[in-house]
Amino acid sequence: MKSTRRFCLTEDGLDWLSYYDELTLDDLYRRYPVSSHWQRILLERLDAVGTIYRVASSVAYCASPIQLRWYRALPLDAGITLHDGRTIGVIRQGATSDRTSFAKRVWRQEKTEVFVPSLLLFIVPDHMRFQQTRDLLTRLSQPAVVALEKEAVLSSADYKAWHHPRLSDPRNMDSLISTLEGLGRLPVEPPLSRPSLPKSLDANDTGFDAPDYLLPSVLKPAEKRVLDVLADWPCITSKDLTGLLGVSSARTAELTGSLISANLVTRVKMNGRNRLSLTDWGLSVLARRDRTSVGMARKRWSLFPRDPKAPFMWQNISGKRSRQLARNMEHTEAVHWFNAYLAKQARSLNYRIVQFDPPHRATRYFHHEGKLRSVHPDAFGILQKEKSRFMFFLEWENRAVRPVTMAARLAPYLRYYSSPWRPRDEHRGLPIVLIVFNDATVESRFLGVARDLMDQTRVDVPLWVSNSESVEREGPMGEVWRSPDTLEPTTIFGRQVHE
DNA sequence: ACGCAATACTTCTTTATGGC
DNA sequence: GCCATAAAGAAGTATTGCGT
Numbered sequence: 001m002k003s004t005r006r007f008c009l010t011e012d013g014l015d016w017l018s019y020y021d022e023l024t025l026d027d028l029y030r031r032y033p034v035s036s037h038w039q040r041i042l043l044e045r046l047d048a049v050g051t052i053y054r055v056a057s058s059v060a061y062c063a064s065p066i067q068l069r070w071y072r073a074l075p076l077d078a079g080i081t082l083h084d085g086r087t088i089g090v091i092r093q094g095a096t097s098d099r100t101s102f103a104k105r106v107w108r109q110e111k112t113e114v115f116v117p118s119l120l121l122f123i124v125p126d127h128m129r130f131q132q133t134r135d136l137l138t139r140l141s142q143p144a145v146v147a148l149e150k151e152a153v154l155s156s157a158d159y160k161a162w163h164h165p166r167l168s169d170p171r172n173m174d175s176l177i178s179t180l181e182g183l184g185r186l187p188v189e190p191p192l193s194r195p196s197l198p199k200s201l202d203a204n205d206t207g208f209d210a211p212d213y214l215l216p217s218v219l220k221p222a223e224k225r226v227l228d229v230l231a232d233w234p235c236i237t238s239k240d241l242t243g244l245l246g247v248s249s250a251r252t253a254e255l256t257g258s259l260i261s262a263n264l265v266t267r268v269k270m271n272g273r274n275r276l277s278l279t280d281w282g283l284s285v286l287a288r289r290d291r292t293s294v295g296m297a298r299k300r301w302s303l304f305p306r307d308p309k310a311p312f313m314w315q316n317i318s319g320k321r322s323r324q325l326a327r328n329m330e331h332t333e334a335v336h337w338f339n340a341y342l343a344k345q346a347r348s349l350n351y352r353i354v355q356f357d358p359p360h361r362a363t364r365y366f367h368h369e370g371k372l373r374s375v376h377p378d379a380f381g382i383l384q385k386e387k388s389r390f391m392f393f394l395e396w397e398n399r400a401v402r403p404v405t406m407a408a409r410l411a412p413y414l415r416y417y418s419s420p421w422r423p424r425d426e427h428r429g430l431p432i433v434l435i436v437f438n439d440a441t442v443e444s445r446f447l448g449v450a451r452d453l454m455d456q457t458r459v460d461v462p463l464w465v466s467n468s469e470s471v472e473r474e475g476p477m478g479e480v481w482r483s484p485d486t487l488e489p490t491t492i493f494g495r496q497v498h499e
Numbered sequence: 500a501c502g503c504a505a506t507a508c509t510t511c512t513t514t515a516t517g518g519c
Numbered sequence: 520g521c522c523a524t525a526a527a528g529a530a531g532t533a534t535t536g537c538g539t
Contacts, residue, residue, distance in 0.1 A: 251513080
């Protein structure tokens with residue numbers, strides 16, 4: 001990640017343009033996205049805009065000249081018209097967008113039957129959503145391909161970043177464009193009813209006191225990374241944040257310090273420790289970037305008190321999901337601690353952290369015997385070392401003490417792993433299930449229960465169990481894991497290897 | 500106008516230090 | 520132990536100047 005210098009027309013530039021093209025100001029509004037409103041929207045979405053410019057430039061490399069058009073409120077983010085009239089639509093899924101709202105956006109695009117471009121490009125933030133979107137596209141009637149954002153921005157025209165839902169090999173932009181058929185059509189948004197000249201941007205506006213819509217250009221890449229991590233793991237301690245980021249604690253303090261002074265991040269005290277979370281303001285900055293609902297983000301994650309006069313405690317947190325996290329603070333904290341520890345240890349052993357998903361993204365839905373079922377792990381993660389990949393669900397268990405509760409905990413996983421293709425298909429590989437107990441004796445008892453259940457149901461769950469004491473001593477990558485088959489603690493790494 | 504190398508400048512990071 | 524800040528170095532990018 002790096003920050004990039006970007007260019008904008010000044011008022012004089014626009015003036016000159018209208019003079020040069022012999023256009024009236026009205027014509028100008030109709031042809032170019034020039035108004036203070038448009039300008040604001042593009043600046044708020046600057047990170048998405050940057051990605052799409054890169055993709056557009058790789059298109060231009062194969063088929064220049066091109067025309068690029070941004071959309072304000074349509075499902076498409078942008079539309080590209082090639083010199084011969086063929087059309088490409090671009091949709092980017094942001095890191096904070098959830099599955100349902102994105103599926104809805106895709107569905108809305110499919111409904112606009114008149115405006116079907118020759119090709120749709122989908123850009124997604126991580127591997128899980130890559131799989132989900134790919135599945136979604138097999139049901140889509142329009143020709144479409146999908147790429148990871150990281151790979152899409154590599155943008156050289158011969159990098160094979162684009163995956164067709166039905167073809168296994170990725171393709172590069174060049175071959176995509178050469179096989180495009182039909183002109184297709186891009187939608188047109190109604191012009192703004194009250195256009196106005198964009199404001200000139202003040203080149204000195206580089207501090208946090210700059211206007212809101214300039215924040216995406218003021219924030220440094222490292223600061224944005226902190227915002228993204230905090231969006232995933234609210235109420236995290238500065239120490240665990242340091243572990244997840246993989247930087248020194250001094251660096252974390254510096255980054256969070258500046259974000260706090262910008263009022264994007266707040267420090268709250270819960271369970272006797274200082275914790276960091278996004279403010280309502282920080283939530284809305286990310287929501288605007290990703291074109292998701294600001295109101296929804298606040299309803300879920302806001303820390304704003306329901307009753308401003310009452311003291312700060314979990315009952316008084318207005319965001320529903322934040323409230324749940326705060327209510328089970330000890331559990332939440334344990335999961336943060338495990339992930340931070342794992343991240344740290346993985347890095348020291350030269351593993352790359354591909355992704356760590358918080359509970360709301362670790363959830364998997366599936367059909368089992370005609371019913372919609374789900375597993376709700378506390379985290380999902382992918383680590384990688386060279387070509388070998390390692391995937392896991394994490395369950396932190398401090399309550400399941402009785403055999404009945406233990407069986408109830410395991411039941412969803414027995415269902416999930418009962419059809420052999422399901423997890424494989426969803427992850428392109430088989431994730432394992434890690435369960436950590438607070439108490440070593442409970443751990444041993446659980447292994448017995450699990451063995452019996454797996455024998456009864458004849459379902460083989462790739463289960464590895466440990467206890468918090470051992471993990472604390474040796475670390476998550478140490479020899480601390482036991483399965484119903486191997487009672488001697490072992491390390492799980494190097495075991496779950498996949499292409 | 501283009502390509503290349505040198506230089507200037509950013510950004511990120513770590514270590515050290517001191518206050519609470 | 521936690522947090523803030525300073526200093527200083529590493530890595531990378533942008534800009535300039537030069538030759539063709």
